[in-house]
Amino acid sequence: MFNTVTIVGVGLISGSFSLALKEKGLAKKVIGVSRTAASAQKALELGLIDEALPLEQAIAQSDLIYVAIPVDVTIPVMKQVMDLVTDKQIVADAGSTKHALCLALNDHPMRRQFVATHPMWGTEYSGPEAAVRDAFVGRACVICEKEKSDPAAVEKIEQVYRALGMHIIYMDADSHDTHAAYISHISHITSFALANTVLEKEREENTIFELAGGGFESTVRLAKSNPAMWVPIFMQNRENVLDVLNEHISQLRKFKACLEKENYQYLQELIENANKIKRIIK
Structure with a gap:
């Protein structure tokens, strides 16, 4: 070709x-x-x-x-x-x-x-x-x-x-950047934040290594990504990333409130709603 x-x-x-x-x-x-x-x-x-x-x-x-x-x-x-x-x-x-x-x-x-x-x-x-x-x-x-x-x-x-x-x-270019923020960019921010959370709270590196299972590894995998690549992406797509990040923070607050108020029925509803992603991603 x-x-x-x-x-x-x-x-x-x-x-x-x-x-x-x-x-x-x-x-x-x-x-x-x-x-x-x-x-x-x-x-x-x-x-x-x-x-x-x-x-x-x-x-x-x-x-x-x-x-x-x-x-x-x-x-x-x-x-x-x-x-x-x-x-x-x-x-x-x-x-x-x-x-x-x-x-x-x-x-x-x-x-x-x-x-x-x-x-x-x-x-x-x-x-x-x-x-x-x-x-x-x-x-x-x-x-x-x-x-x-x-x-x-x-x-x-x-x-x-x-x-x-x-x-x-x-x-079109605008739609691409919007959807990329929802599907890709927020995943990386979440992974970076989770890695920082664990590094902050769990001081024993051997414990992280020994106990980290498949769920943690798959969720935090993206935290190993190169900052030289991802900081410019977040800068160029700032508005879209902020939009989806605000929604993500709102969702995290719902989970936090459920635990604080011991509202386990609503917690189950949140998880059941999240399960709907199975219709899209097998």
């Missing part, structure tokens, strides 16, 4: 994306652009990329430029990328927020070559070592502002994600 693909950032998402492209024969060559020489070298050693180059040299050789870096640096880097591409190249990103980026690129003369995407997958790990095979199988990929992109570019990006095992959802 592509002769040469450049991944800007050589971490979890881009590294997994590159592995999938290589294994499915969708790219003959993958070039990596990294902020650090150490990450680029590790990506080479792991076979995630075939060559490491500076941004301008990489873009000059590429059919597809795939940007997967923290959202606070995505906008300036994307502007650099868009200034360098031609109408024969496609640019896509994998960022967890979309409104700010789409707004920043809205009037760029090469806007139609950009496809705004968010593959809805990730782990708590980061860096090239975190890349895994078959990462995207069965997951959703959101494409935003489809109508502002060249139809041929959109079709090709859709083909790539579908070949990786994903299904496509279309949204």
